Amino acid sequence: MPARHAPTHQTPAHQSADPAFAAHDHAHCASGALARAESVATAAGARLTPVRRRVLEILLEDHRALGAYEVLRRLADDGFGNQPPVAYRALEFLVEHGLAHRIQRLNAFTACTHAGEPHAPAFLICEGCATVAEADAGPARAALEAAAAALGFVVERSTIEALGLCPACRKDAT
Amino acid sequence: MPARHAPTHQTPAHQSADPAFAAHDHAHCASGALARAESVATAAGARLTPVRRRVLEILLEDHRALGAYEVLRRLADDGFGNQPPVAYRALEFLVEHGLAHRIQRLNAFTACTHAGEPHAPAFLICEGCATVAEADAGPARAALEAAAAALGFVVERSTIEALGLCPACRKDAT
DNA sequence: GATATGAATGTAATATCATAACAGGTCAAG
DNA sequence: CTTGACCTGTTATGATATTACATTCATATC
Numbered sequence: 001m002p003a004r005h006a007p008t009h010q011t012p013a014h015q016s017a018d019p020a021f022a023a024h025d026h027a028h029c030a031s032g033a034l035a036r037a038e039s040v041a042t043a044a045g046a047r048l049t050p051v052r053r054r055v056l057e058i059l060l061e062d063h064r065a066l067g068a069y070e071v072l073r074r075l076a077d078d079g080f081g082n083q084p085p086v087a088y089r090a091l092e093f094l095v096e097h098g099l100a101h102r103i104q105r106l107n108a109f110t111a112c113t114h115a116g117e118p119h120a121p122a123f124l125i126c127e128g129c130a131t132v133a134e135a136d137a138g139p140a141r142a143a144l145e146a147a148a149a150a151l152g153f154v155v156e157r158s159t160i161e162a163l164g165l166c167p168a169c170r171k172d173a174t
Numbered sequence: 175m176p177a178r179h180a181p182t183h184q185t186p187a188h189q190s191a192d193p194a195f196a197a198h199d200h201a202h203c204a205s206g207a208l209a210r211a212e213s214v215a216t217a218a219g220a221r222l223t224p225v226r227r228r229v230l231e232i233l234l235e236d237h238r239a240l241g242a243y244e245v246l247r248r249l250a251d252d253g254f255g256n257q258p259p260v261a262y263r264a265l266e267f268l269v270e271h272g273l274a275h276r277i278q279r280l281n282a283f284t285a286c287t288h289a290g291e292p293h294a295p296a297f298l299i300c301e302g303c304a305t306v307a308e309a310d311a312g313p314a315r316a317a318l319e320a321a322a323a324a325l326g327f328v329v330e331r332s333t334i335e336a337l338g339l340c341p342a343c344r345k346d347a348t
Numbered sequence: 349g350a351t352a353t354g355a356a357t358g359t360a361a362t363a364t365c366a367t368a369a370c371a372g373g374t375c376a377a378g
Numbered sequence: 379c380t381t382g383a384c385c386t387g388t389t390a391t392g393a394t395a396t397t398a399c400a401t402t403c404a405t406a407t408c
């Protein structure tokens with residue numbers, strides 16, 4: 001593929017670029033997300049309880065997706081209950097409030113990198129390093145809705161995920 | 175959205191419209207798919223053995239997605255082995271050869287309605303009747319690739335699925 | 349035809365993902 | 379200080395998926 005020369009619009013007004021594939025101050029990225037989570041929860045009249053907060057912290061440790069049982073193991077280490085519902089309930093809460101996403105392809109969960117912003121996420125899953133990034137699924141979703149409409153189908157929720165290689169792993173693979 | 179008046183191109187040259195949501199001669203639809211499966215397998219130098227053929231027949235009974243264990247139950251009834259790998263292996267074979275698809279959202283499998291044709295399928299899953307249809311994911315996939323490229327990510331495989339209502343269930347829901 | 353070979357199938361055991369149902373605890377509103 | 383809603387803990391079970399190994403089958407070759 002030739003180098004892109006025209007500036008592609010990486011940052012539409014309504015959605016900031018995903019930091020997952022770029023070098024970034026991750027501590028800041030995570031603490032910011034946590035702070036935004038507090039306000040999202042408060043705004044929704046919901047409580048970011050210790051388990052929920054801890055689960056979000058765990059997911060925020062890096063830009064990968066964790067299975068519910070891995071989250072559970074971590075919770076148990078921290079003294080929380082170690083039965084599956086403990087993890088599933090916290091994850092469900094986070095997903096419902098847009099603070100985390102479920103990656104269907106992996107049966108796993110990842111922290112949302114755009115909590116609070118309205119966004120239609122597509123997930124980019126790197127096969128090299130397992131990093132998961134969010135891309136703007138707006139145009140893809142519109143195309144999907146159009147294809148569906150041609151068959152008389154009305155889309156309510158969509159799952160748009162891609163497996164492939166992130167910039168770093170693509171370079172490594174040479 | 176206003177009514178569409180320009181004819182939308184429902185049947186691009188390379189892909190016939192999916193019959194799942196339309197009234198159609200299903201026996202013919204299924205037997206045709208089975209016949210095409212034979213030639214696809216032969217062309218690939220693979221064998222559509224009795225288990226594999228039977229699994230495809232089971233999937234072809236209607237336009238829904240079946241879990242591996244439901245397929246397995248049906249196989250056992252027919253005298254085939256009743257351990258999970260029997261079903262999973264046959265399903266894997268069918269998926270590899272493009273004769274069936276895995277629906278991530280459902281952890282289930284559906285017969286391909288376009289076997290042999292080159293196609294990029296998006297799956298439309300009706301929440302009313304559980305029917306699964308394939309739509310052309312070409313444009314959606316292109317949009318996804320563009321969004322990914324903006325982050326330097328190269329897509330290898332994509333999952334594009336929608337939950338919603340099919341024409342019939344939409345009418346029923348009033 | 350006998351037989352070596354690789355592919356396909358059968359089976360046991362186990363890993364992984366997910367939910368139902370209920371008991372007990374926490375906390376704010378009345 | 380009690381009620382009621384919500385949250386957490388726990389038991390039990392269900393659903394999905396894979397590993398490893400034994401056996402059988404198809405077929406190409408001698």
